Amino acid sequence: MTTRIRAAILVACLATLAGACADSASARLEADNPIRPVAAAPFGMEGFVASAGATADPARVRLGRWLFYDTRLSADRTVSCATCHRPDYAFSEPTPIAIGVGGARGKRRTPSLINLAGRTVLTPADDPGPMFFWDGRATSLEAQVVMPIADRAEMALDHADMVARLADIPGYRPYFTQTFGTADVTTARVASALADYVRTRVSGNAPFDRGAYGGDGRALSLSAQRGRDLFAFKGRCALCHAGPNFSDGRFYNVGIGWNAATQQFADVGRMAVSHLPRDHGAFKVPGLRDVARRPPYMHDGSIPTLREVVNLYNRGGIPNPWLSQRLGPLGLSETEVNDLVAFLQSLSGEGYEDRAPTLFPK
Ligand code: HEC
Ligand code: HEC
Missing domain, CATH: 1.10.760.10 (Cytochrome c-like domain)
Structure with a gap:
């Protein structure tokens, strides 16, 4: 040069x-x-x-x-x-x-x-x-x-x-x-x-998906497999937690936030929007993907573990005048409660992960 x-x-x-x-x-x-x-x-x-x-x-x-x-x-x-x-x-x-x-x-x-x-x-x-x-x-x-x-x-x-x-x-x-x-x-x-x-935060390919639909016989433990059947039938969970994301997107009263002493809900939920008395204390059914990764549970964060959530449903929810008719005592044994928890744990997937960017526009 x-x-x-x-x-x-x-x-x-x-x-x-x-x-x-x-x-x-x-x-x-x-x-x-x-x-x-x-x-x-x-x-x-x-x-x-x-x-x-x-x-x-x-x-x-x-x-x-x-x-x-x-x-x-x-x-x-x-x-x-x-x-x-x-x-x-x-x-x-x-x-x-x-x-x-x-x-x-x-x-x-x-x-x-x-x-x-x-x-x-x-x-x-x-x-x-x-x-x-x-x-x-x-x-x-x-x-x-x-x-x-x-x-x-x-x-x-x-x-x-x-x-x-x-x-x-x-x-x-x-x-x-x-x-x-x-x-x-x-x-x-x-x-x-x-x-x-x-x-774009989509979670899938969980052990549940691989075991139930991917033909991977080892993806789901036997306990989780039993839990899957309990979820669909005896536990009645799939009535509301329906579809691939385990929510029908509707509103139900499971009794969370009911104060038996005052006979009131701390938060009336859906009723404040719809103004329908039947929506008293009803909240949107949360999807259950990755649910094991995100305690505590329910709209007020009042339930610390999945086991306690399942025990609550086993008792039939929290009694109150607007409780969903879909709930009722389930008569699940200790093993069946464990199986449902194992099933819920098998819903933790991947594909949505991220972290904060380190640089921002100035
Ligand atoms: C009547 C409909 C209905 C049925 C049946 C039902 N759920 Fe729910 N589920 C809900 C609603 C509504 C909420 C949110 C309630 C709230 O926060 O007030 C919820 C919340 C949950 C949560 C907490 C999720 C979170 O992100 O906080 C879990 C876990 C759960 N349900 C599991 C189950 C299991 C397991 C069964 C069966 C044993 C079941 N559900 C049956 C409607 C239902
Ligand atoms: C201070 C904590 C906080 C911050 C900050 C926050 N959120 Fe939320 N977000 C919540 C809470 C609490 C709810 C539920 C509120 C309710 O249902 O009334 C919620 C609900 C949502 C929902 C609805 C989810 C569903 O299942 O219906 C979306 C979407 C959402 N937030 C996105 C955002 C976005 C985007 C931002 C930033 C612009 C943001 N949030 C900032 C706490 C927060």
Whole structure:
């Protein structure tokens, strides 16, 4: 190489040095959170995810992943979605009641976010549509995901302030442009990105799937195999915990939160939304995938172990005037209780795992 060419290259490099620095910063940022093709649904969940008809977009998922873990979406910049929905606990958390900005106490337990991409529709003619939250008050994932941002007991940041704050972060602009065509930050765009990130948290290929449908005779212990039959028949669990995600997406009263002394529910649940007396104390049936990874249980986190959950059903639920007629004493033996617990443990799968990105747009 001649000296003259070398000098020319040097001048060119110096001219672009500022740009090059910025380029390498954004290259690091993107390498830390790359656009990934949306993974196929894990074994056992293919039909469930496909039936929802909503396909996640890879650029939206990447943007949504930053937003999900970004504490700047809360009033005091300390709380992100992942503060409560922790990846290591199947996007739930090991505390009974969620704590938000400034230690504000919510009134319910943080539910898992896995397998919200699809839902089980048992009777298409009588399909109530998708419903989110323990009481089903949000009817789409897009509507749901931005509600915690403004909730005083969660992130406590009004949507207008959230939009202004994100618009002030230049590092986010290229990714809003890439995803939506322009750099404008809107609540609907934030919702769309967060919803697509949540949609891709799908758990399947559990020992249950491999044993029941994959022909792997050793995937399920004998105890779990007996538990599977108890779940479907004698235990009556599958009446409500139906379909590939073990929820029919409807609302039932199993008596959780009933105060026998005051004859009242601490939380009336679905009734506050539907205004139907029969929904008194009724809550959405939680899916049971990865349930062993996310105690404590129920909408108020009042039951610490799976064994205690099964014992509760064995007694027929907690008596109260609105108890679901589907419940009643089951007469399960000690071994049968163990078998049901072993079955519930066989529902821990894979495909939804994640961790927080280490770098965020600045
Ligand atoms: C302070 C803890 C906390 C934070 C922060 C939080 N959530 Fe939640 N999340 C909850 C609780 C508690 C519920 C259940 C509330 C209810 O049912 O009334 C919930 C419910 C949900 C649901 C409904 C799940 C279902 O099965 O219906 C989704 C989806 C969700 N959150 C997504 C998010 C997203 C996205 C963020 C960030 C923008 C977020 N959450 C921030 C605690 C939190
Ligand atoms: C009448 C419908 C119904 C039947 C039958 C039923 N469940 Fe449930 N299950 C629910 C509802 C509703 C909840 C949430 C209740 C609440 O939080 O108030 C729930 C909660 C659970 C939970 C806690 C999950 C979590 O994320 O907190 C487990 C575990 C569970 N059920 C297992 C079972 C088993 C095992 C059986 C059979 C022995 C069974 N269920 C029978 C409706 C039912």
